[in-house]
Amino acid sequence: xxxxxxxxxxxxxxxxxxxxxxxxxxxxxxxxxxxxxxxxxxxxxxxxxxxxxxxxxxxxxxxxxxxxxxxxxxxxxxxxxxxxxxxxxxxxxxxxxxxxxxxxxxxxxxxxx
Numbered sequence: 001x002x003x004x005x006x007x008x009x010x011x012x013x014x015x016x017x018x019x020x021x022x023x024x025x026x027x028x029x030x031x032x033x034x035x036x037x038x039x040x041x042x043x044x045x046x047x048x049x050x051x052x053x054x055x056x057x058x059x060x061x062x063x064x065x066x067x068x069x070x071x072x073x074x075x076x077x078x079x080x081x082x083x084x085x086x087x088x089x090x091x092x093x094x095x096x097x098x099x100x101x102x103x104x105x106x107x108x109x110x111x112x113x
Contacts, residue, residue, distance in 0.1 A: 028080045032071055032088050039092070040064060042099050050109040056102040063095045
């Protein structure tokens with residue numbers, strides 16, 4: 001009987017450890033997630049104000065999706081290394097500059113009728 005209890009405890013412990021590792025991997029990049037959310041808000045604001053055309057919006061959204069995929073690949077093994085974090089930061093810096101450039105260029109979305 002003791003052996004079954006021990007085996008059940010070990011199995012539950014392994015399951016809990018796996019769940020914890022998965023949760024830790026999901027929360028491994030809170031700064032990246034927050035920055036992505038802010039950048040997406042900037043894009044939405046640019047659409048609402050007419051500063052971004054449909055084409056610019058599509059391009060900026062694609063860039064955000066690419067960063068999301070990079071983040072998911074970095075978190076896939078449960079650990080985000082310094083090098084992966086640096087690549088994500090670099091990609092987000094580039095995307096931020098692209099958003100600023102597109103919002104402040106001479107192009108305007110056509111006014112809604």
